[in-house]
Amino acid sequence: MTDRTYTERWRSYLNTAGSGLQSRETRKAVADYLTLEGTVGSYFAERAYAELIEEGVYRSLAELFNCDRDDVAMSDSATRAWHSAVAGLTLTARDIVWTTPYEWAGNLLLLRNLQRTAGFSLQEIPCTPRGDVDIDWCHRHISDRVALISLTHMPSCTGAVTPLGPFSELVRDRRTLLVVDACQSAGNVPIDLTATPVDLLTANGKKSLLAPRGTGFAVMSSRFRAGAEPVSVDVHTHAFAPGGGIRRLTESARRFELGEKSVPAFVGFDTALRQARGNDWDRTAALSRELRERAGRIPGLRVHAPGTQHTGIMCVTHDRLTPERLWHALCRAGVACWLIDGAHTPNYLLRAGIDHAVRLAVGPRTTRGEIDYAIGVLEEAGGPRATVPALAQRKREWSA
Structure with a gap:
């Protein structure tokens, strides 16, 4: 099994832009x-x-x-x-x-x-x-x-x-x-x-x-x-x-x-x-692209991704859910991500009218399974009832 240090909560760790998981x-x-x-x-x-x-x-x-x-x-x-x-x-x-x-x-x-x-x-x-x-x-x-x-x-x-x-x-x-x-x-x-x-x-x-x-x-x-x-x-x-x-x-x-x-x-x-020195840069970029493209197809979810070259990080908002509510839904379902403050990148986010957003960040050890799980949670969180009870009840699959 790939080495991980997840708590009981995290089935998908997408908070590397905040802090990565040490080997x-x-x-x-x-x-x-x-x-x-x-x-x-x-x-x-x-x-x-x-x-x-x-x-x-x-x-x-x-x-x-x-x-x-x-x-x-x-x-x-x-x-x-x-x-x-x-x-x-x-x-x-x-x-x-x-x-x-x-x-x-x-x-x-x-x-x-x-x-x-x-x-x-x-x-x-x-x-x-x-x-x-x-x-x-x-x-x-x-x-x-x-x-x-x-x-x-x-x-x-x-x-x-x-x-x-x-x-x-x-x-x-x-x-x-x-x-x-x-x-x-x-x-x-x-x-x-x-x-x-x-x-x-x-x-x-x-x-x-x-x-x-x-x-x-x-x-x-x-x-x-x-x-x-x-x-x-x-x-x-x-x-x-x-x-x-x-x-x-x-x-x-x-x-x-x-x-x-x-x-x-x-x-x-x-x-x-x-x-x-052994990081697979192409793999990280491919997983980042997959996360961004699949998230962009979820109804109501807005992916904020300017520029023509991307890797690692994306931030999202939702048409119906506040960023804080979306963030809590993801975390309750075991997706580690972060609620970011627009004032931390004021000349981009605040100008775009984004005072908060949810950041998801792929890291060097992110797996495709983690991407699949996060997309599933995003799809369910933005659904008609905006809840994630089924996903939240699943047991941890990773060990330290």
Whole structure:
């Protein structure tokens, strides 16, 4: 039987966009570390795992994303990694920062705060009528004043994937920095940072990389690091020099890290990253397409899926059921999904008049059986009586 960690509720786990289910090997790696830590103490346990913590997890991440280990900085979340890096840039009133309608609210909030002090202009790249970020518009409007392009690789509310290649070419030989939020795409689509270099890519481990919560990272190009200074510094990357000056202990991206981290979580992260190299990207895309197409044929169900390239995520609303009622019906029937807030992707969802929606997300280990079950629940939940008693009574089929 395929390894799963479902509770008694879940017969179909479609909440990977919130948090993925860790493999047995990842859970064991964390448990083994915690057992040692409980025996010898956290400092000595960390020393016993020094190679993995100081080199191994960086090596695993660099191999998965085809980047240099010196470009990698670890963090406790994608948001903190993004904030720490972008806040370290020096932006001026002459500069322009581009975002897209799919920008995560947490990133927009930081940019708005930075704008108040730095005075730069915020502009939004429009989308094409089909919902793709308009690269042709970018080519027509790019100038040396555009200091930064903030690109969401895959939004948290829809599986619309923006290809990195055209934007990587757009900023080539320009001062413009390309900053990519890959929080939802990492682990869902292949990302090769040698083939499509960017200046900053951030993500976390808990979603499609199927790692423990409290893990995140940033990959920073050398030119990004040359123009940025961490807002907060720590003694493992900086030190006082004679005379009171401060010297760097490293020129790598690690100077953006803080010394304290959840070591057991990063031990599990290393295992999850190595397993992610075996992800079947085409299979995930095919299951995502099947879920989206079959859901689109259910009467009364509205699938919100802009753009021409999709994988992983879709959000739905219903003509007769409120999003909250639909979400509760799915969860009661054993389909793990999430009720999302339109304010978290305000420039897409709120503009479309969607204040809440139900998000269903396919992950690397989703099965076709889970898709079949979820579609059955969606069909029954939206039926004349909008109840799911028969499905709710079925027993659990999965074990830990």
